[in-house]
Amino acid sequence: xxxxxxxxxxxxxxxxxxxxxxxxxxxxxxxxxxxxxxxxxxxxxxxxxxxxxxxxxxxxxxxxxxxxxxxxxxxxxxxxxxxxxxxxxxxxxxxxxxxxxxxxxxxxxxxxxxxxxxxxxxxxxxxxxxxxxxxxxxxxxxxxxxxxxxxxxxxxxxxxxxxxxxxxxxxxxxxxxxxxxxxxxxxxxxxxxxxxxxxxxxxxxxxxxxxxxxxxxxxxxxxxxxxxxxxxxxxxxxxxxxxxxxxxxxxxxxxxxxxxxxxxxxxxxxxxxxxxxxxxxxxxxxxxxxxxxxxxxxxxxxxxxxxxxxxxxxxxxxxxxxxxxxxxxxxxxxxxxxxxxxxxxxxxxxxxxxxxxxxxxxxxxxxxxxxxxxxxxxxxxxxxxxxxxxxxxxxxxxxxxxxxxxxxxxxxxxxxxxxxxxxxxxxxxxxxxxxxxxxxxxxxxxxxxxxxxxxxxxxxxxxxxxxxxxxxxxxxxxxxxxxxxxxxxxxxxxxxxxxxxxxxxxxxxxxxxxxxxxxxxxxxxxxxxxxxxxxxxxxxxxxxxxxxxxxxxxxxxxxxxxxxxxxx
Amino acid sequence: xxxxxxxxxxxxxxxxxxxxxxxxxxxxxxxxxxxxxxxxxxxxxxxxxxxxxxxxxxxxxxxxxxxxxxxxxxx
Numbered sequence: 001x002x003x004x005x006x007x008x009x010x011x012x013x014x015x016x017x018x019x020x021x022x023x024x025x026x027x028x029x030x031x032x033x034x035x036x037x038x039x040x041x042x043x044x045x046x047x048x049x050x051x052x053x054x055x056x057x058x059x060x061x062x063x064x065x066x067x068x069x070x071x072x073x074x075x076x077x078x079x080x081x082x083x084x085x086x087x088x089x090x091x092x093x094x095x096x097x098x099x100x101x102x103x104x105x106x107x108x109x110x111x112x113x114x115x116x117x118x119x120x121x122x123x124x125x126x127x128x129x130x131x132x133x134x135x136x137x138x139x140x141x142x143x144x145x146x147x148x149x150x151x152x153x154x155x156x157x158x159x160x161x162x163x164x165x166x167x168x169x170x171x172x173x174x175x176x177x178x179x180x181x182x183x184x185x186x187x188x189x190x191x192x193x194x195x196x197x198x199x200x201x202x203x204x205x206x207x208x209x210x211x212x213x214x215x216x217x218x219x220x221x222x223x224x225x226x227x228x229x230x231x232x233x234x235x236x237x238x239x240x241x242x243x244x245x246x247x248x249x250x251x252x253x254x255x256x257x258x259x260x261x262x263x264x265x266x267x268x269x270x271x272x273x274x275x276x277x278x279x280x281x282x283x284x285x286x287x288x289x290x291x292x293x294x295x296x297x298x299x300x301x302x303x304x305x306x307x308x309x310x311x312x313x314x315x316x317x318x319x320x321x322x323x324x325x326x327x328x329x330x331x332x333x334x335x336x337x338x339x340x341x342x343x344x345x346x347x348x349x350x351x352x353x354x355x356x357x358x359x360x361x362x363x364x365x366x367x368x369x370x371x372x373x374x375x376x377x378x379x380x381x382x383x384x385x386x387x388x389x390x391x392x393x394x395x396x397x398x399x400x401x402x403x404x405x406x407x408x409x410x411x412x413x414x415x416x417x418x419x420x421x422x423x424x425x426x427x428x429x430x431x432x433x434x435x436x437x438x439x440x441x442x443x444x445x446x447x448x449x450x451x452x453x454x455x456x457x458x459x460x461x462x463x464x465x466x467x468x469x470x471x472x473x474x475x476x477x478x479x480x481x482x483x484x485x486x487x488x489x490x491x492x493x494x495x496x497x498x499x500x501x502x503x504x505x506x507x508x509x510x511x512x513x514x515x516x517x518x519x520x521x522x523x524x525x526x527x528x529x530x531x532x533x534x535x536x537x538x539x540x541x542x543x544x545x546x547x548x549x550x551x552x553x554x555x556x557x558x559x560x561x562x563x564x565x566x567x568x
Numbered sequence: 569x570x571x572x573x574x575x576x577x578x579x580x581x582x583x584x585x586x587x588x589x590x591x592x593x594x595x596x597x598x599x600x601x602x603x604x605x606x607x608x609x610x611x612x613x614x615x616x617x618x619x620x621x622x623x624x625x626x627x628x629x630x631x632x633x634x635x636x637x638x639x640x641x642x643x
Contacts, residue, residue, distance in 0.1 A: 030586035
């Protein structure tokens, strides 16, 4: 139904009641009609004046715009004639430093607002009855809302839409941030996966080139297979050999990595682990990644734990261990050593992969091991000195036991990581493969007699003791005692804080910085939200543009966009 | 009969004449109102096209100005 904008007032000329006592009624009617005609003419003149006024206002604004445009064109023509193509600067700085072109076009919005109501319609509206004066009750309300808003609220739908848009932008932003974090984790994972090649490739550079040429010669189709085989061969060949070389380096890093793992909140960790798990399970065809051994420069604690998780998870496709996922996914910080080593033990370990589980498993075993070693520093040297001859034959037989998927091996491996740390500073038995000796120690049935030896070498075996394994114990002299094993796990969690100062300051500082960064981001987000809520904007364009920016652009662009909007 | 008819007739005739007069006036008022409406609509449409052209011109001029003028760097 069309809305009548202007009305000629006396609609009916002679629909009025005739006064009584008139002789000539026809004349009366005529006169009344004529009078109404005059009234109609007056409203018509008002009608016309209104129309012409609107048209005039529009044309007037256009004339202003046209004049300004004329001036600009004149100026431009003058400046164009002054342009000299030879003078053009081609410096790169200018291209990047110049202010980006932003058109200042105004978008029409809030078209049907109360303020934009035309005058004749406003007058028609004023003629209507007013709503009941419910605003009188506003001071008596608790929630501070206007009383009239409950009866009739002209801005109701707009407020609804605005809130929905803002909520959507917030949700999208959170999603983007999560995706960003995931992407970062993925990148770091990939970096970690790629890095292990570095220490291996150095001695094998010439060989790789030959291989590459061979691959090229065979063609792209066969090259991929060769790459897979090459990786596998390298892993197999380097496994036992590089195992001992890289371990001392990796142990330090893994200690830091383990540190970071324990420092992170459990929920975050489990979330990351589950995500890594999902990603890993999605791509089952990937060749077994090379031992995710972290380089010395690896400063990201999260990636280390993730890579460890992926390394462990990727073990699963190799081994028929489907039921082990829950075991691994649910590591609780308090009892870290038992669950992780058990998960490790369940997964089948290749010779090449043995090096990976121990480093990746870091979190609880290394810290507890390091804490354990703090008091045991004096004793370890002694037992190591005592049994140098015993340890030497250990290395060769160590390789086979490492291959076996036995809990003691798994347990000993992570715990053994800490052992080399302490002997390293002491400069003793560095050449020995620290991890190897502990793993063979586990033989559950054997009980040591000397508590000293137990303290030194029983750390790993102590951890193994609770989990009886059928692993063979080629090293009979090294026997784990049962009491220390019981004591060790109890003291492991307590030693976590004591090992904090032991770890390099760089790592702790980095961790704190990361934590602060996360906190800072949260505070900034809150501040942004508060600022937004304070500025009650009814700008449809900005709301929509912000939402669209969040949807279709990266999170980085989104933040830039927001700043620009606020500036504008 | 003729006497009775004359005044009534005269009145009726007069009335008819008056009504015709009123009718002419009201129809002319309606014509004016129609003219005003159509004038308003056509003017609005023309002004709208003018507005479009003006905005297009303004955008082009802005772009050309940005291209031609130098020295608008961020620092």
